[in-house]
Amino acid sequence: AQKVTQAQTEISVVEKEDVTLDCVYETRDTTYYLFWYKQPPSGELVFLIRRNSFDEQNEISGRYSWNFQKSTSSFNFTITASQVVDSAVYFCALRFISNFGNEKLTFGTGTRLTIIP
Amino acid sequence: EPEVTQTPSHQVTQMGQEVILRCVPISNHLYFYWYRQILGQKVEFLVSFYNNEISEKSEIFDDQFSVERPDGSNFTLKIRSTKLEDSAMYFCAETGTAYGYTFGSGTRLTVV
Numbered sequence: 001a002q003k004v005t006q007a008q009t010e011i012s013v014v015e016k017e018d019v020t021l022d023c024v025y026e027t028r029d030t031t032y033y034l035f036w037y038k039q040p041p042s043g044e045l046v047f048l049i050r051r052n053s054f055d056e057q058n059e060i061s062g063r064y065s066w067n068f069q070k071s072t073s074s075f076n077f078t079i080t081a082s083q084v085v086d087s088a089v090y091f092c093a094l095r096f097i098s099n100f101g102n103e104k105l106t107f108g109t110g111t112r113l114t115i116i117p
Numbered sequence: 118e119p120e121v122t123q124t125p126s127h128q129v130t131q132m133g134q135e136v137i138l139r140c141v142p143i144s145n146h147l148y149f150y151w152y153r154q155i156l157g158q159k160v161e162f163l164v165s166f167y168n169n170e171i172s173e174k175s176e177i178f179d180d181q182f183s184v185e186r187p188d189g190s191n192f193t194l195k196i197r198s199t200k201l202e203d204s205a206m207y208f209c210a211e212t213g214t215a216y217g218y219t220f221g222s223g224t225r226l227t228v229v
Contacts (some may be wrong), residue, residue: 078128107160
């Protein structure tokens with residue numbers, strides 16, 4: 001199966017707290033890519049990060065960091081010192097090759113993050 | 118990140134009417150997609166389009182849907198006879214950038 005699970009439907013934290021969004025994936029591919037997207041209330045999908053299956057280094061970009069662990073099939077996303085502007089729905093996605101040989105993205109169900117001022 | 122433009126940003130249509138959603142891709146890309154997101158739900162794959170042909174479609178993409186690239190630039194999604202359950206956000210996407218996938222800003226379709 002090619003699947004992404006985001007078990008946290010909604011999270012609320014007070015501004016300046018740290019928050020971690022969980023993402024667990026399933027894939028039969030040995031080469032795959034994982035993504036995180038942010039969807040603000042305006043509706044567009046904002047690209048945050050792409051990580052390939054051969055690169056398990058954690059990544060930090062400002063207040064954002066990602067922890068990729070193949071051993072647990074997880075690609076978690078942490079926001080440090082959260083801000084109100086971080087309020088959005090966050091999607092984790094998996095790029096895989098379908099049975100027809102086409103690359104596709106499958107998305108998790110998303111986590112709605114609310115930052116309380 | 119390079120931009121993919123979608124028009125219109127919002128469309129309201131009566132049930133049974135035809136709608137055409139448009140996407141202006143980044144030049145020189147070959148692989149295009151349409152994804153759909155029903156309000157409050159996950160983003161779902163509809164169809165992939167490669168070298169001016171459908172390469173794969175989901176079970177959602179029935180005979181009411183069609184895609185084409187009529188003039189070699191714009192990429193369109195047509196819904197022939199809209200149903201209430203077609204109300205959703207529709208995203209076009211393409212691959213070929215350093216980001217892997219570039220999504221358009223979306224068209225919010227409301228069928229009444």
